[in-house]
Each structure stands twice: as structure tokens, then as C-alpha cells.
Amino acid sequence: MHNDPIYLLKPVFDWLDGLIRDHGDYLYMLLMYVSIPLVAWILTGGLRRRLPRQPNITAIILVLPTAPPLDADGD
Numbered sequence: 001m002h003n004d005p006i007y008l009l010k011p012v013f014d015w016l017d018g019l020i021r022d023h024g025d026y027l028y029m030l031l032m033y034v035s036i037p038l039v040a041w042i043l044t045g046g047l048r049r050r051l052p053r054q055p056n057i058t059a060i061i062l063v064l065p066t067a068p069p070l071d072a073d074g075d
Contacts, residue, residue, distance in 0.1 A: 020027065
């Protein structure tokens with residue numbers, strides 16, 4: 001027995017081929033009806049990442065008086 005992925009996946013591919021051959025028209029119609037709401041959801045922002053609500057942070061800035069800067073000659 002071979003352990004190559006091609007030989008291991010052959011039954012899966014055969015099943016998919018049979019499914020498409022026997023029920024392909026129903027699968028196509030199903031995908032068409034599912035794709036319309038999916039595209040509408042994507043276009044209205046369905047894939048945008050939701051940001052968590054961050055609490056309001058209030059900052060109080062205190063400005064303390066400082067001495068005036070010295071002149072260039074040091075006075």
C-alpha cells in the first residue's frame with residue numbers, strides 16, 4: 001500500500017466526483033441562493049473587525065508655574 005497523499009485522497013476525490021455528477025445542478029442552485037445573502041453581508045461590513053468598547057478615560061493635566069528661563073549670558 002502506498003502512503004502518498006494522492007493514493008490516500010483518491011476515495012475522497014472519487015466521492016466528490018460522484019456527488020457533482022449526480023447532484024451538481026442542485027448544488028449549483030444551492031450555492032447561488034447562499035451566495036446572494038453572503039455577498040450582501042460582506043458589502044454591508046460583515047467582515048469588519050468589531051472593536052471592543054473602551055471605557056472613557058478622563059485625564060487631568062496640571063500645569064505648574066516654573067521660573068522664567070535664563071538668558072544666554074546666565075543672568
